[in-house]
Amino acid sequence: MKSFYTAACMLLFFYTHAQTIQDGLMMPKGDLCTGFLFTHDRWTNYWEGTLKRENGNIGTITTNSLTWLGNYGITDKINFVAMLPYVSTRASQGVLSGMQGLQDLTLAVKFNALEKSLGRGTFRGFVVGSYATPVSDYSFDFLPLSIGLGTQRVSGRVTLNYSWPNGWYVNGTTAYTWRSNVTLDRPSYYSDGQNFLTNEVWMPNVMDFSFMAGRIKNGLELILAYHQQNTLGGGDIRRQDMPFVSNRMNFSRVEATAMYYLPMIKNLAVRAQTGYTLAGRNVGQSFYVTAGVLYTFHFSKKL
Amino acid sequence: MKLLKILVPSLLVAFLWSCNKEVEKSPALPALEPLRLDETAGSWTPVILSNNYSLQVPLAAPAATTSDAYKAELTTIKNAQAGLTKQQRDVIAYWSVGGVIRWNQIMRELVARYNLPPAPREDGTYVFPDAENPFADPAFPFANPPYAARAYAYVSIAQYDALKAAWYYKYLYNRAAPYTVDASVQALVPRTSLPAYPSEDAVLSGVTAEMLKILFPASVEQITKLAADQRNAALWSGKAAPSDISAGLALGKSVASVITATGSRFRTDGMGNAVGNAALWKELQDSVGFGDFYKSAQIPWLSLESPPRPPMLPNFGKVLTWNISPAQLVAERPAPPPSTSSDKMKQELAEVKKYADNATREELRITHKWADGAGTYAPPGHWNHIAEESIVNERYSEVRAARAYALLNMALHNAGVGCWETKYYYFNPRPSQLDPSIKTKTGLPNFPAYTSGHSTFSASASVVLGYLFPDRAQFFTNEAKEASMSRLYGAIHYRSDIEVGYSHGVLLAAYTVNFAQSDGAGN
The missing domain is CATH 1.10.606.20 (Vanadium-containing Chloroperoxidase; domain 2)
Structure with a gap:
């Protein structure tokens, strides 16, 4: 049973890229899973609107981030999740300066709303409400080198999960994210065919969904996932223009994850993940790798 | 648990309620009620035109407000006013802020639209925008700061000279606005005693559209539509009769044609050579x-x-x-x-x-x-x-x-x-x-x-x-x-x-x- 709970902890890794809370597992009451993970993300090709290209004035954009995360079991059915990344960017060519700083704090409450035996396995349903907000006054008007988009977000997510007794499971999740408008440091900007004489920028909302299949066996878990995100509005990057905070940023991505529960150290697990963007619009075709360690504290007397 | 069940949804609702996300393209501006009419503007020094407007940009006298032709025009206005749609009222409100302000905003949008450098080609070279093929990639113009500075100047000067000529004729002919002539014509913009012939809105629409079509040819559709809107707003608001508008449009266009004529300063000021060439x-x-x-x-x-x-x-x-x-x-x-x-x-x-x-x-x-x-x-x-x-x-x-x-x-x-x-x-x-x-x-x-x-x-x-x-x-x-x-x-x-x-x-x-x-x- 312990490895199952550690698995719940490890699946938090998905937050870093999808920035959502989409796994099908829970921490039990009184347990805290916490740790750090490091992500290295890079892209050279990007989509200027729908046109795929490179740009000699930026070369390859590299984003490194170190994320703290925690998942606490308020009850067996309700978990509280928090995460906070420190992000650093740089361009391999050209003169533009990289940026770095603390990015956005995400707080989420996850509720296991449904759990029943179905056929040979178990069917689970989850709802997640999350809120995210920038915690530093970073500039989001210097894309693609800004560390974030500076918007506050409220997200509602539904996850359905089916697991078999032999360790296989499948997972489907979708979320709708409301995004607050943002305020630029400049009094005017051009977006989607119009010049706005204000510093306020309308931020379109976002929808995402993922499908994943995985298996947990003998302390090793392997997961394959497909993830898609669509921004519900916003303009394209114009020809030879810089990206803009409210662009219609869409992408689809495949992700593979391997995780291992260390047999010699109780409650400690390591995980590695990689992902690649298949198609996109107004985003870079990124390739990333993530590695991290998480430790579970059992504050309850259950185990 | 109970607390959370209440807290989370209520926070969500509060958040969504608080973010009325609509962003206005420009801040709300008041309808123009000029403090002074500047009756003498017809004698202010022109920048490009000569100050003999009747020779350089002649404009015939209008019909009297008592004429049958003018009375028919008043009927046209009243009919239009009787059936104004919400969209038409919005057009009136938009232009009521003042044509100079609005066209300046539009020009800023055009500059922002075209202020993008050409992308490099596969072989690492650059093609320069071509005024004869403005819709291509790269689009014409590349409205960089020097191009923009010159464009803002020419358009503003053309408007200024055209309006001085308009003021000259307004006070030469002194024909009142329709809402002044006929009490049954509504004034849907603030009333002034500025003579209506030629319509300053139509002058602005004519001179500005002609200049902008040369400077930003790929946006001809938007420019033309906005210019027509401005003239319609002048008519629908009770401010100008059809003959005020046609005279204004003609005057505005003829000022633009003087300014942009072959051999004019606009055509020979050196901008054509500004790019230089590989040898330079x-x-x-x-x-x-x-x-x-x-x-x-x-x-x-x-x-x-x-x-x-x-x-x-x-x-x-x-x-x-x-x-x-x-x-x-x-x-x-x-x-x-x-x-x-x-x-x-x-x-x-x-x-x-x-x-x-x-x-x-x-x-x-x-x-x-x-x-x-x-x-x-x-x-x-x-x-x-x-x-x-x-x-x-x-x-x-x-x-x-x-x-x-x-x-x-x-x-x-x-x-x-x-x-x-x-x-x-x-x-x-x-x-x-x-x-x-x-x-x-x-x-x-x-x-x-x-x-x-x-x-x-x-x-x-x-x-x-x-x-x-x-x-x-x-x-x-x-x-x-x-x-x-x-x-x-x-x-x-x-x-x-x-x-x-x-x-x-x-x-x-x-x-x-x-x-x-x-x-x-x-x-």
Whole structure:
């Protein structure tokens, strides 16, 4: 049973890229899973609107981030999740300066709303409400080198999960994210065919969904996932223009994850993940790798 | 558990309720109620036209308001007013703010739309935009700061001259507005006693659309539609009869055709040669600019773009200016920058490096506030934006608003030409060229460093606006100084560039203020 709970902890890794809370597992009451993970993300090709290209004035954009995360079991059915990344960017060519700083704090409450035996396995349903907000006054008007988009977000997510007794499971999740408008440091900007004489920028909302299949066996878990995100509005990057905070940023991505529960150290697990963007619009075709360690504290007397 | 069940949904609802996300394209502005009608504007000094309007842009006398033809026109207005849709009322409200203000906003949008450099081709070369094929990639024009400065100036001047001619005829013929002639015609905009023939709205629609169609040909559809909207608004609001409008449109168009005629200043001011050619670009590298300063000892400017891009409009410094002769412009050229091998340059480079590595968030805010780079309305557009508030607050008549923008944009054009003349005379490298470890907080412009365009533009603009609106002079100066410093904070200019550029801008603006003091408009 312990490895199952550690698995719940490890699946938090998905937050870093999808920035959502989409796994099908829970921490039990009184347990805290916490740790750090490091992500290295890079892209050279990007989509200027729908046109795929490179740009000699930026070369390859590299984003490194170190994320703290925690998942606490308020009850067996309700978990509280928090995460906070420190992000650093740089361009391999050209003169533009990289940026770095603390990015956005995400707080989420996850509720296991449904759990029943179905056929040979178990069917689970989850709802997640999350809120995210920038915690530093970073500039989001210097894309693609800004560390974030500076918007506050409220997200509602539904996850359905089916697991078999032999360790296989499948997972489907979708979320709708409301995004607050943002305020630029400049009094005017051009977006989607119009010049706005204000510093306020309308931020379109976002929808995402993922499908994943995985298996947990003998302390090793392997997961394959497909993830898609669509921004519900916003303009394209114009020809030879810089990206803009409210662009219609869409992408689809495949992700593979391997995780291992260390047999010699109780409650400690390591995980590695990689992902690649298949198609996109107004985003870079990124390739990333993530590695991290998480430790579970059992504050309850259950185990 | 119970608490959470209540708390989470209520926070969600509160959040969604609080974010009414609609963003207005422009702040709400009041309908124009001019404080003064400027009855004498027909005698103010024209910029391009001769002051003999009846010879250069003749306009026949209108029919009397008692004529049957005019009465039929009144019926047309009343019929239109009886069936106004919400959309038509919105068009009236939009243009009621004033045609000069609205067209200035539209022009800023056009500049922002076309202010994008051509993308490199596969073979690493660049194609220049082609006025004969404006819809291609790259689109025509590349409305960079010099192009924009000249465009803002020509359009503002054309509007100003056209409105002075309109005022001349308004007070020559003295035909009242329909809502004054006939009490059953509603006034859907604030009433004035300004004579209606020719309609100032139609004059503006004609002259502006003709100028913009030449300067931004790929946006012809939007320009044409907006111009038609403006004329419709004048009719629907009860302000102008169809014959006021057709006379205004004809007058506006004929002013534009005088200004843009073959052999006119507009066609021969040197803009056509501003791009230069491969031989010139090489010559500038080899001999370190047009000037003979330092020469062999100097490191010449190099494009830091990849692939390297030809320098932006090297001959723009030879384009004709307003209120300043070519000889005066050369005489006002700043003294040389510190030599690239001097200790002074090393000190200045170290200062840039300090900002590149340690800029504060406030300095970054200032850098981005004034970036006005690719894809924006450019520094001249930013100063047109700044002027808007004062022009609206002062409740200027259309002709006086046009004067304010003409003066501002003549000064901005002069600043651009003067600055470009200086840049290509000295051909001084950017900080990141001398020290590649200097990374910038904003886009690095693809032309020499000395002197700073932002500083020259902003200083000139602040002087003219300070003359027009003395109560706010200190504000304009503070803004200009901040704009100037933003380029050092952004690590793309040395202190010499911004300080000398600023002084240069102040000097050049004096010529335009001189013109303003003697144009008969008073202040």
